[in-house]
Amino acid sequence: MTAPIRVSDVVVSYGEIVALDGVSLDVAAGRVTGLIGMNGSGKSTLFKAIMGMIRPDRGAVLIDGADPAVARRRGAIGYVPQSGDVDWSFPVSVRDVVMMGRYGHLGPTRRPRPADRAAVAEALDRVELADLADRQIGQLSGGQRKRAFVARGIAQGARTLLLDEPFAGVDKRSEATIVRLLRELADDGATVLVSTHDLHALPRLADEAVLLLRRVLFQGSVADALRPEHLARAFGLDVLDQDGAA
Amino acid sequence: MSFLDPLLAPLQYEFMVRALATTVVAAVVCALLSCWLVLVGWSLMGDAVSHAVLPGVVIAYVLGAPFALGALVFGLLAVALIGAIRDTSRVKEDAAIGIVFTTLFALGLVLISVTPSQTDLNHIVFGNILGVSDADLVQIGVLAAVALVVLIVKRRDLTLYAFDPTHAHAIGLSPRLLGALLLGLLALTAVVALQVVGVILVVAMLIIPGATAYLLTDRFGRMLVIAPVMSALSSVLGIYLSYWMDASPGGLVVVVQGAAFALVYLFGPRHGLIGRRLHAG
Numbered sequence: 001m002t003a004p005i006r007v008s009d010v011v012v013s014y015g016e017i018v019a020l021d022g023v024s025l026d027v028a029a030g031r032v033t034g035l036i037g038m039n040g041s042g043k044s045t046l047f048k049a050i051m052g053m054i055r056p057d058r059g060a061v062l063i064d065g066a067d068p069a070v071a072r073r074r075g076a077i078g079y080v081p082q083s084g085d086v087d088w089s090f091p092v093s094v095r096d097v098v099m100m101g102r103y104g105h106l107g108p109t110r111r112p113r114p115a116d117r118a119a120v121a122e123a124l125d126r127v128e129l130a131d132l133a134d135r136q137i138g139q140l141s142g143g144q145r146k147r148a149f150v151a152r153g154i155a156q157g158a159r160t161l162l163l164d165e166p167f168a169g170v171d172k173r174s175e176a177t178i179v180r181l182l183r184e185l186a187d188d189g190a191t192v193l194v195s196t197h198d199l200h201a202l203p204r205l206a207d208e209a210v211l212l213l214r215r216v217l218f219q220g221s222v223a224d225a226l227r228p229e230h231l232a233r234a235f236g237l238d239v240l241d242q243d244g245a246a
Numbered sequence: 247m248s249f250l251d252p253l254l255a256p257l258q259y260e261f262m263v264r265a266l267a268t269t270v271v272a273a274v275v276c277a278l279l280s281c282w283l284v285l286v287g288w289s290l291m292g293d294a295v296s297h298a299v300l301p302g303v304v305i306a307y308v309l310g311a312p313f314a315l316g317a318l319v320f321g322l323l324a325v326a327l328i329g330a331i332r333d334t335s336r337v338k339e340d341a342a343i344g345i346v347f348t349t350l351f352a353l354g355l356v357l358i359s360v361t362p363s364q365t366d367l368n369h370i371v372f373g374n375i376l377g378v379s380d381a382d383l384v385q386i387g388v389l390a391a392v393a394l395v396v397l398i399v400k401r402r403d404l405t406l407y408a409f410d411p412t413h414a415h416a417i418g419l420s421p422r423l424l425g426a427l428l429l430g431l432l433a434l435t436a437v438v439a440l441q442v443v444g445v446i447l448v449v450a451m452l453i454i455p456g457a458t459a460y461l462l463t464d465r466f467g468r469m470l471v472i473a474p475v476m477s478a479l480s481s482v483l484g485i486y487l488s489y490w491m492d493a494s495p496g497g498l499v500v501v502v503q504g505a506a507f508a509l510v511y512l513f514g515p516r517h518g519l520i521g522r523r524l525h526a527g
Binding site: 051052053069072073074075077078079081085086087090091092093096097100101103104108109110111136152156 | 401402412415416417418464
């Protein structure tokens with residue numbers, strides 16, 4: 001059986017800058033995988049490649065053994081964007097945002113049916129935002145905002161969930177709620193890939209960790225990933241040391 | 247005899263009735279589109295496209311083709327050129343926009359100056375709301391109806407595109423296609439509005455109503471009501487003022503819209519400057 005997300009030897013460059021330099025990675029279903037790397041390590045680029053937003057210069061991505069476009073059309077891929085990529089003053093309510101998860105299932109005008117409203121209500125319940133459903137999205141706290149987007153993925157019925165830095169600007173309590181939510185989704189069989197540079201949450205969050213610095217430096221247990229020699233390479237510290245010595 | 251006379255008097259003239267009808271149609275369509283334009287952050291692009299359609303409209307006039315077709319071609323050409331310059335040189339986007347739309351607009355002015363015509367093509371530049379012909383009325387009606395139907399049918403997709411194009415992509419929609427759709431609507435609406443206020447001021451009708459409504463509500467659905475109502479009312483007021491003052495109608499339509507924005511900016515209950523100060527204090 002092929003892994004739900006299979007990345008094979010993917011190279012992506014922006015002009016002169018090589019963002020991903022031969023990344024190969026299998027992400028398994030039913031578990032939470034932490035994607036660890038510093039800013040500029042290629043985490044966001046890898047997400048874009050997995051979603052098929054950028055075409056790799058070389059290599060390929062397969063979702064459930066097929067081209068990402070197939071998975072996208074099936075609504076199999078849910079995406080939780082970085083906070084910085086969202087216009088929080090946009091005039092939409094929390095419910096509107098979650099409803100956008102249903103759009104792929106709807107007709108050309110995206111008019112929601114009762115079943116869609118029910119799915120949205122259920123997703124909002126699951127992330128404990130039912131009370132705040134009619135708030136404008138920017139009126140939520142950092143953690144609540146993330147949960148709203150996770151709810152969108154749940155309402156969508158996405159079996160593969162990609163979260164880009166979900167813990168940035170999120171307080172500890174919300175972080176614990178999100179971790180619990182992601183664990184539940186993984187226990188239900190979803191494939192959850194979380195990019196983060198927050199190492200504290202990692203042991204509670206992830207079953208597996210991937211260290212990324214333009215290529216995969218390490219993939220394995222969280223405990224191993226957090227060993228100093230691995231982290232030092234992922235965060236470019238060995239380079240720093242050499243500079244210091246010189 | 248009554249206090250209504252100043253309002254009714256202009257309606258004795260057929261040209262004023264046509265002017266008001268045209269203005270309301272253009273104001274409503276532009277205002278609807280403007281709700282998306284301000285949220286996508288396309289104000290500059292709207293400015294660029296609405297100016298850049300000028301040579302297309304002139305060429306369409308010469309060839310006897312529909313204005314909208316010429317506008318569409320040059321609107322898309324402008325966007326393609328802007329993208330090409332941005333992506334293939336070290337010139338940044340704002341400069342690319344500035345170069346492309348002024349050059350195309352200037353080309354339009356040159357074409358007007360060398361085109362012999364019975365009608366004054368300068369009306370395209372400054373608007374000619376008091377001289378709307380039957381043919382104009384039909385064309386504006388058809389374009390407005392097309393734009394209106396597309397906007398209403400695709401409103402949820404366009405809102406999704408404005409809010410989160412990455413999600414649109416992730417669920418199998420094409421952000422590129424939705425962007426192109428918005429762009430096409432922009433070129434189409436520019437043709438509708440240029441009759442009222444002229445190419446130079448079209449952008450005002452494509453930005454001010456949406457921006458004003460955005461300051462009044464946190465619900466996109468309400469923006470889609472507030473913007474057209476506000477735009478229609480202030481445009482009609484502008485036409486009346488121009489009748490009473492014997493001043494430029496296109497100019498007054500935009501001035502009144504700008505004044506309405508200023509009032510909302512200052513006194514808007516939630517996002518107005520004074521309201522926010524009170525809440526903060």
